[in-house]
Amino acid sequence: MIGTNGVMKGLRRAVRTSSSTAASHSPISTTIAHSGATRPLAAVNQPTTKCRAHAKTTAITDNTRRSPLQEQLKLHPQLLPLDELGLVGPAVVVGRESSLESGKVDLVLLGNGGELALIEFKTGPQNTDFRACLAQLLDYGSDLWGMSLEEFQTRVAEGYFKSPHCPSGSVPTGASLDQVVTKAWGTGVDDAIDWRDRLQAQLRDGTFHYVVVAQRFTPSVLRTLRYLNATMKASRFSAVELVRFTGGDHAAFEARFVAGAEPSKGSSGTAKAVLAGVDELLGRITDDDYRHHLQDLFEGLATVDGLTVFWGTSGCSLRAAVPNRGPLSIGWIFPPGSRGLMGLTDVTLGWYEDANGLVVSDQGRTALGAYRERLESLSGATKPKSSAIQGCTFPPAAVTENAPELQEALRAAVSGLAAG
Numbered sequence: 001m002i003g004t005n006g007v008m009k010g011l012r013r014a015v016r017t018s019s020s021t022a023a024s025h026s027p028i029s030t031t032i033a034h035s036g037a038t039r040p041l042a043a044v045n046q047p048t049t050k051c052r053a054h055a056k057t058t059a060i061t062d063n064t065r066r067s068p069l070q071e072q073l074k075l076h077p078q079l080l081p082l083d084e085l086g087l088v089g090p091a092v093v094v095g096r097e098s099s100l101e102s103g104k105v106d107l108v109l110l111g112n113g114g115e116l117a118l119i120e121f122k123t124g125p126q127n128t129d130f131r132a133c134l135a136q137l138l139d140y141g142s143d144l145w146g147m148s149l150e151e152f153q154t155r156v157a158e159g160y161f162k163s164p165h166c167p168s169g170s171v172p173t174g175a176s177l178d179q180v181v182t183k184a185w186g187t188g189v190d191d192a193i194d195w196r197d198r199l200q201a202q203l204r205d206g207t208f209h210y211v212v213v214a215q216r217f218t219p220s221v222l223r224t225l226r227y228l229n230a231t232m233k234a235s236r237f238s239a240v241e242l243v244r245f246t247g248g249d250h251a252a253f254e255a256r257f258v259a260g261a262e263p264s265k266g267s268s269g270t271a272k273a274v275l276a277g278v279d280e281l282l283g284r285i286t287d288d289d290y291r292h293h294l295q296d297l298f299e300g301l302a303t304v305d306g307l308t309v310f311w312g313t314s315g316c317s318l319r320a321a322v323p324n325r326g327p328l329s330i331g332w333i334f335p336p337g338s339r340g341l342m343g344l345t346d347v348t349l350g351w352y353e354d355a356n357g358l359v360v361s362d363q364g365r366t367a368l369g370a371y372r373e374r375l376e377s378l379s380g381a382t383k384p385k386s387s388a389i390q391g392c393t394f395p396p397a398a399v400t401e402n403a404p405e406l407q408e409a410l411r412a413a414v415s416g417l418a419a420g
Helices: 004-015 069-075 128-142 147-163 177-185 193-203 219-231 278-282 288-301 362-376 398-417
Strands: 022-024 030-034 035-040 049-051 058-062 092-100 103-110 117-121 208-215 238-245 252-257 307-311 316-318 328-333 349-350 389-392
Touching: 035 092, 069 103, 069 177, 092 128, 092 147, 092 177, 103 128, 103 147, 117 128, 128 208, 147 177, 147 193, 193 278, 219 238, 219 252, 278 288, 288 398, 307 398, 316 398, 328 398, 349 362, 349 398, 362 389, 362 398, 389 398
Parallel strands: 030 049, 117 208, 208 238
Antiparallel strands: 022 049, 030 035, 030 058, 058 252, 092 103, 103 117, 238 252, 307 316, 316 328, 328 349, 349 389
C-alpha cells in the first residue's frame, strides 16, 4: 500500500507547492489547506494530513473510498472556497436535497451576513450536462424568488433540520433558523437583523449565488459563466472544479474555484455589499439640515465607550456591549426612503424583543426600561411598525428637534447596560 506521504507528494507536484508533508493516521480528524493556510476540520473518518496548496484551493485526503467526495462537501461546506464564491464564512447548511417546485436542490448554504447560495453537483463532463445543471439552478432560483422570509425558514431551512439529510446531533431538535445561525455565528437573535434583511432582499429580488461543482469544465462552459456574470450582475455564477489525485489506497481531492464574479467589497474588505460608513449614508440624504444634525449625532456617538456602529446593506445598527453576552442592538439608522427588516425606518431607537424574551441582568433590564421611557417622552416619537421593537422611531424632523436628547439617551443606555 502506498502511504499518505506518497500521495501528497503527487498532490504537491500537481498543484506546484513546495512545502513538505507530515501525516499521521487518525480515524477522527483531518486537516485542510485553504488559500495557503491550514485549519482543522470536523471528523470525517480520514487520515490526518497537513499540506499547503495554492490560493483558491482546498485539499483533503480520503482512504475509505466508500463516501463520495460530493457527500463530504455537502457535510462539510467549509471545504468549498467560500471567499472566492462571495460567501462570508462560516457558512451554514440550510438545505440539502430540499424539495422545491422544480425539484430537489443539492445544497443550500447561508453565508455569515445572509448571502444565499444554491449549489448543484454535476457528474458528467459534457456541455449538455452543464446546461441541464445550470437550468436546474435557475429553476430553483425562480422557485425561491418572491418567497417570504418566514416561508423560507419554515419550508427550506427548518424542513432540512428535521430531515434525515441533516447530520444527527448537528442541530438541536426543533431548532429554528435563528437558533442555528446563533450557534454558528455567535450572534444573538436580537442582533441578527442585518443578515435577515439581506436574505429577505435576495428572496424578494431573486438575486442568489449559483454554484456548479464538477470534475471538469470546458472552455465554452467557463465562457458561458463569464457571460452570465457580465450581464446579470445582481446574481453571481461560479464554477468549482473537483480535482482528484490517487495513489494506492489513498485519494486526494481539491475543491478549486475556477470561474465566477469578482467579489464586491465594502470598507471591511469582506464580500458583503455593506455601506462604506457614515459618509455614504449621509450622502444619501438631500435635506441639509437633517444631514448636519445626523452627522452631529454620529460624531457624538463616536465618543461613547462600549457603543459600536455595525454597517449593513442599507443602514446601520448601534450595538452596546453587555457583560456575559454578545453585543445588543439598541438602535438602527436608515437614510430616508430606505427600509429594513420589520419595517425599520429613519432613526429607530430601542431593542428587539419578541415573545421569547431577552436575556439580560436585572440591572440591564432597568437600564432598558429607563431608555424606552426617555425615548417615549420626546416629541415626534412614533411607534415602530413591528411590535418586537421595544422603542420609538424618529422621522427626520424629530431627529433634528431632539438630536442632543437622543445622543444622551443612547449614552445612558450604554452605560447602564455595561454596568449590569
